[in-house]
Amino acid sequence: MSFPTRSSFSHLALLGLLSLVTFNSHAQTAPAAEPTPAQIRRWQHLDLQADGVPGISADKAYRELLGSRVPTPVLVAVIDSGIDTAHVDLKPVLWRNPKEVAGNGLDDDQNGYADDLRGWSFLGGPDGRNIAVETLEQTRIYAQYRSQFEGKTRQAVPKADRAKFDLYEQAKASYEKGKKDEERRLARYTEALTDNTATFERLKQALGVSRLDSALVHEAATRQPAVPEAGPVYAFMRRAGLASDEDALKALNAAIKRSRNRVEMSFNPDYNPRAIVGDNLQDLRQSHYGNADIQGPDATHGTHCAGIIGGLRGNGLGADGVAGDMVRIMGVRSTPSGDERDKDVANAIRYAVDNGAQVISMSFGKEFSPDKAVVDEAMKYAAQKNVLLVHAAGNSGLDVDKTPEYPSARSLNGKLIPNLLTVGASSRLNTSALAASFSNYGKQTVDVFAPGVDIYSSTPANTYASLSGTSMAAPVVAGVAAVLKSYFPQLTAVQLKQIIEQSATPYHTQVLRPGAKDMVDFATLSKSSGIVNLYEAVKLADKMTMVK
Structure with missing residues (x-):
């Protein structure tokens, strides 16, 4: 697969959507000034x-x-x-x-x-x-051998087939763990959509606006008295490189779609899109x-x-x-x-x-x-x-x-x-x-x-x-x-x-x-x-x- 990007966010429930890494600002730094x-x-x-x-x-x-x-x-x-x-x-x-x-x-x-x-x-x-979407290799291996090896022990398998059995067992374990992890991720993303939509709506009502952009949220976070939730929202938007609440929700919906595709197709042993290609x-x-x-x-x-x-x-x-x-x-x-x-x-x-x-x-x-x-x-x-x-x-x-x-x-x-x-x-x-x-x-x-x-x-x-x-x-x-x-x-x-x-x-x-x-x-x-x-x-x- 195209290697997925990895992410980390501090709250706002946007878990693993964009390509960010949390940096440790207290470790050794380069001698020159901070870049523009x-x-x-x-x-x-x-x-x-x-x-x-x-x-x-x-x-x-x-x-x-x-x-x-x-x-x-x-x-x-x-x-x-x-x-x-x-x-x-x-x-x-x-x-x-x-x-x-x-x-x-x-x-x-x-x-x-x-x-x-x-x-x-x-x-x-x-x-x-x-x-557009394919199965994972562990899903394909599991699908290929499950009828042959499901429910059997290694000792019960002929010696000539034990290498295949070992591969099947490894792939099955990876498939089952990966599917459970992806199902949990999809549930978190779905919950995050609800939570973040509500957070953005509360902040928009407090500011009397129909759209949150980072400059507006920053101003609301720094003025006295500061608007509740503006600080955390601005910190998140700045760190994630997001210009607006619309961008954040768009990214979240895209992540939900990708995760759902993985659950329903990539981790589905009965899914096979290869007929589209028509090769052997x-x-x-x-x-x-x-x-x-x-x-x-x-x-x-x-x-x-x-x-x-x-x-x-x-x-x-x-x-x-x-x-x-x-x-x-x-x-x-x-x-x-x-x-x-x-x-x-x-x-x-x-x-x-x-x-x-x-x-x-x-x-x-x-x-x-x-x-x-x-x-x-x-x-x-x-x-x-x-x-x-x-x-x-x-x-x-x-x-x-x-x-x-x-x-x-x-x-x-x-x-x-x-x-x-x-x-x-x-x-x-x-x-x-x-x-x-x-x-x-x-x-x-x-x-x-x-x-x-x-x-x-x-x-x-x-x-x-x-x-x-x-x-x-x-x-x-x-x-x-x-x-x-x-x-x-x-x-x-x-x-x-x-x-x-x-x-x-x-x-x-x-x-x-x-x-x-x-x-x-x-x-x-x-x-x-x-x-x-x-x-x-x-x-x-x-x-x-x-x-x-």
């Missing part, structure tokens, strides 16, 4: 020494190292939920298949995909329909299925990731991408709400590689991967074609050295995948919250951390929003890789990974271990010990290419 609101919206581009923010020093790199150089275009594939192809900040950088004639229903370039002008969707059908799920070698609709039913996640990489820089609109117009973005849709299928992921990677992608951004993951071998093969194919894969580490607060999420950094034979770069998420405060509370980590299998908290980027219908997750950190690194490849086209995928790792800025800040309460050295959370840094990466690429 305008800087905060693009904090990932800033520099620790110049701006007091542990960003990737992109502005510094462009200003001091890249201004006089001429880039060459780099094709980056975004394998995700879909991309809004009409977004004003993305439309100029979208890839166009030069050999395909738009809308004629023919496979002009004979690559097996008709009308793939901007990319391809492995979640669509030939009639134009698209999968048992044939893992089948690749020519789907449709050309790279936007799909909900392109929020993919559009946001694409904007982080290639949103136009300096145009005064929305947010700047790391690479901007030096990239072309190819959309490949394989990731619904729910869990992606291994077959689709493998085909998405192969499609991107075969159609010229040099970097692939992958912000998705799941707990089980029954057909991991085909994904490993696709990653190996990408390595043979010199393509770098950048993958989000995941949002479960886990040590993925011990508890892997998929696609994982190791292939089935236990070896690290050489062209796969796995990314954890960091925040804009060099404090105990530098490591995002939700981020997975691992000294062996997470390569670097990158900004992934409150990242402002494009969303559908020419809008913009701040989202959090390793889903946001991965495209930051994909953008860095694209910049390096653009200015140093001779670099191989393995060299790109090496440069990004070795040039990362090490941090020894004492941080809360993600998913836990103990303090650890930030450097212990990843292989590189640090946060990706474009400025240092360009300098290292210069040295590496000059030597050769």
Whole structure:
């Protein structure tokens, strides 16, 4: 699935809706002054020494190292939920298949995909329909084996079937726990809607207004005497980045819809939308299925990731991408709400590689991967074609050295995948919250951390929003890789990974271990010990290419 954003609120009953992290303001801070609101919206581009923010020093790199150089275009594939192809900040950088004639229903370039002008969707059908919500992998495993193993003990199962039985038991436990958790979450969201609606109505009546905006609520909270409830409401709105009560209720209703979809579909073993696609799920070698609709039913996640990489820089609109117009973005849709299928992921990677992608951004993951071998093969194919894969580490607060999420950094034979770069998420405060509370980590299998908290980027219908997750950190690194490849086209995928790792800025800040309460050295959370840094990466690429 597209990794969900994680959240934390203080009261007002909005539980886990938006992408926020509670920061500890009493821990060690960076030496420079607090950034301005305008800087905060693009904090990932800033520099620790110049701006007091542990960003990737992109502005510094462009200003001091890249201004006089001429880039060459780099094709980056975004394998995700879909991309809004009409977004004003993305439309100029979208890839166009030069050999395909738009809308004629023919496979002009004979690559097996008709009308793939901007990319391809492995979640669509030939009639134009698209999968919006899928089951989770544990739900699918439970559904597949329940008639065979339900009510049986391991000893009663033939030895030849015990590996399947073990998988079934693990998936069943995850399915049952996940379903109960989601049902409780839906109940909390529903209660929150009632509670917050009432709170907002009381405050509107007290102020004699029909709409609450943050400035109005702030004024009511600070004047004497202060209006009851204005203080907590303003604190919540400010922290959540909400402009009005309407925004808050809209976010809550959206969360209720997502949660209900998960209860009714993603955790439903009898739900199967795959008939829309019409492929043979048992044939893992089948690749020519789907449709050309790279936007799909909900392109929020993919559009946001694409904007982080290639949103136009300096145009005064929305947010700047790391690479901007030096990239072309190819959309490949394989990731619904729910869990992606291994077959689709493998085909998405192969499609991107075969159609010229040099970097692939992958912000998705799941707990089980029954057909991991085909994904490993696709990653190996990408390595043979010199393509770098950048993958989000995941949002479960886990040590993925011990508890892997998929696609994982190791292939089935236990070896690290050489062209796969796995990314954890960091925040804009060099404090105990530098490591995002939700981020997975691992000294062996997470390569670097990158900004992934409150990242402002494009969303559908020419809008913009701040989202959090390793889903946001991965495209930051994909953008860095694209910049390096653009200015140093001779670099191989393995060299790109090496440069990004070795040039990362090490941090020894004492941080809360993600998913836990103990303090650890930030450097212990990843292989590189640090946060990706474009400025240092360009300098290292210069040295590496000059030597050769």
